[in-house]
Amino acid sequence: MTAFLALALSAVGPTTTMPITGLAPAREVPNLCTYHYRVSTPSAECQTLCDQGLAYHASYVWMEAARSFETALTHDPECAMAWLGLHKALDKWGKTSIPKSNPLLAVVGGMGQPVLPSRYTKSPKDYALEMAKSLLPKASHREGLLITSKLQERGMWPNTPAADRKKNATATLDELLTLYDDDEEGWFARGQIADAPIPFYKALLRINPLHPAANHELVHLFERAKRPALGWPHAEKYMESSPGLPHAMHMQAHLAMRIGKWSHTTDWSSKAIELQKAYHAMYGVKPGDDHQFSHHLETLTRSMVHDGRFAEAAAIRKDAMGYKYHYRPEWIRMAILQADWKDAESLIDAMRKSDKSGAAYYSALVALAQGDLAKVKADLDVLKPSKPSRRGGKKREARQWEIEGRLLCATGEGDAGLKLLKQAVDKTKDDYEHHAWGNGASLMEAWGEAALDCGNLVVAEEAFQEALAHDSGSVKGALGLWALCEKQGRGEAADRYLKLAHKCWSRAESRDFERMKGGLARPRERLDAADQ
Numbered sequence: 105m106t107a108f109l110a111l112a113l114s115a116v117g118p119t120t121t122m123p124i125t126g127l128a129p130a131r132e133v134p135n136l137c138t139y140h141y142r143v144s145t146p147s148a149e150c151q152t153l154c155d156q157g158l159a160y161h162a163s164y165v166w167m168e169a170a171r172s173f174e175t176a177l178t179h180d181p182e183c184a185m186a187w188l189g190l191h192k193a194l195d196k197w198g199k200t201s202i203p204k205s206n207p208l209l210a211v212v213g214g215m216g217q218p219v220l221p222s223r224y225t226k227s228p229k230d231y232a233l234e235m236a237k238s239l240l241p242k243a244s245h246r247e248g249l250l251i252t253s254k255l256q257e258r259g260m261w262p263n264t265p266a267a268d269r270k271k272n273a274t275a276t277l278d279e280l281l282t283l284y285d286d287d288e289e290g291w292f293a294r295g296q297i298a299d300a301p302i303p304f305y306k307a308l309l310r311i312n313p314l315h316p317a318a319n320h321e322l323v324h325l326f327e328r329a330k331r332p333a334l335g336w337p338h339a340e341k342y343m344e345s346s347p348g349l350p351h352a353m354h355m356q357a358h359l360a361m362r363i364g365k366w367s368h369t370t371d372w373s374s375k376a377i378e379l380q381k382a383y384h385a386m387y388g389v390k391p392g393d394d395h396q397f398s399h400h401l402e403t404l405t406r407s408m409v410h411d412g413r414f415a416e417a418a419a420i421r422k423d424a425m426g427y428k429y430h431y432r433p434e435w436i437r438m439a440i441l442q443a444d445w446k447d448a449e450s451l452i453d454a455m456r457k458s459d460k461s462g463a464a465y466y467s468a469l470v471a472l473a474q475g476d477l478a479k480v481k482a483d484l485d486v487l488k489p490s491k492p493s494r495r496g497g498k499k500r501e502a503r504q505w506e507i508e509g510r511l512l513c514a515t516g517e518g519d520a521g522l523k524l525l526k527q528a529v530d531k532t533k534d535d536y537e538h539h540a541w542g543n544g545a546s547l548m549e550a551w552g553e554a555a556l557d558c559g560n561l562v563v564a565e566e567a568f569q570e571a572l573a574h575d576s577g578s579v580k581g582a583l584g585l586w587a588l589c590e591k592q593g594r595g596e597a598a599d600r601y602l603k604l605a606h607k608c609w610s611r612a613e614s615r616d617f618e619r620m621k622g623g624l625a626r627p628r629e630r631l632d633a634a635d636q
Contacts, residue, residue: 354373
């Protein structure tokens, strides 16, 4: 079987597709990742491509991990660890179709193979793991334990009933780490199978502080544990370990946008998109086949809009629409901030086809900005559910309270409106999901703007201070405090908050900043007129 496959793989050229993944062979990508794990192979090319496959696997780029491992096998078909890596990549990628026979394999089969190999009768991932199993005699002891644990986990090892798979695989990995406590793949595999993986990943980082997979997983784990600040050092180490991988540049945004680290996060997210486009061009990969691309692009859009970088966000929007991606909530927010009512209405109309409640919410925001209170009331009626619903209930309730509270403030019922807005703030200020992607200050900003409209400077200051506490990059929070400090004659404080606002939007167009500033200044001007 191995000789047969060696002949088939050796015939793979740079422009042909490989028999298992159906992909063109991988190219070596310089400066992709710092990670190196020694595998048993006499081929330098196989070793390099195995390292590359592990780097891609650490960043969830399953297709490229599979491509790299299969290409490694063209240099050394007897590398057991390349087969194990190929199995893991195919499993995550979801590659289950049985490849079609190619002419070369038909010829080889005619010469010495009366039947097609098992690769053509079972899933590619199972075939790859069986090949790793068949090559156990050629693997090192520690490699053999890694392969055995995976076979046990998959139920492909003798005397491994379903109920004992995880237990047996865990015991094998524990044996590996008892004998070889410096084995990085062993520690990572142990973390992957553990119910509480964080200690295993931290142990791995004692051996290699730049292990890409351990740092990546810890970013996700601290995010899910609602401790984003604890994950930040790992986000930085992940980027350091993988300077050529888009996902490493992107992942920091999962935490940065929650903890107010806006100074560099947008540029790092931009770098992720640059790297991704270069990758697409290198292999001719369609954006739709890159499962990370849309998420990365949407995250960058949110960050650009938050930072007032509208020209860049508009360029991203043009790209996104070319890919048939639609990030309408972010585009609507940008249109409102730029007072582009025609664009906002067009986007809202498109949203109504699939999300009537969301469309009503954004329509109400536009109407509030334009002072069309009759339209706000009509949208509020749509936003209020006709019957209770669990789906999106929390978000819909917060939106309803926000619009209703602002409407009450705009129609002379300031106390009731501010009470409802505070209720929305209190309900969401400890809601981790509400604070995702830089959204933590949104309701506090609305509360502060409404308080300024009502002339309640005490509540306005509380609201805007809360906004900055929950998002240190809140330009509305800073400008709102500037406006009320100006009203109160607190000149030094007003100057300080205006400087902070400029820092928050340091890369915004001056006209966009002045428009935002003017919007926060208008309630102050009305109060000045009333005093006279």
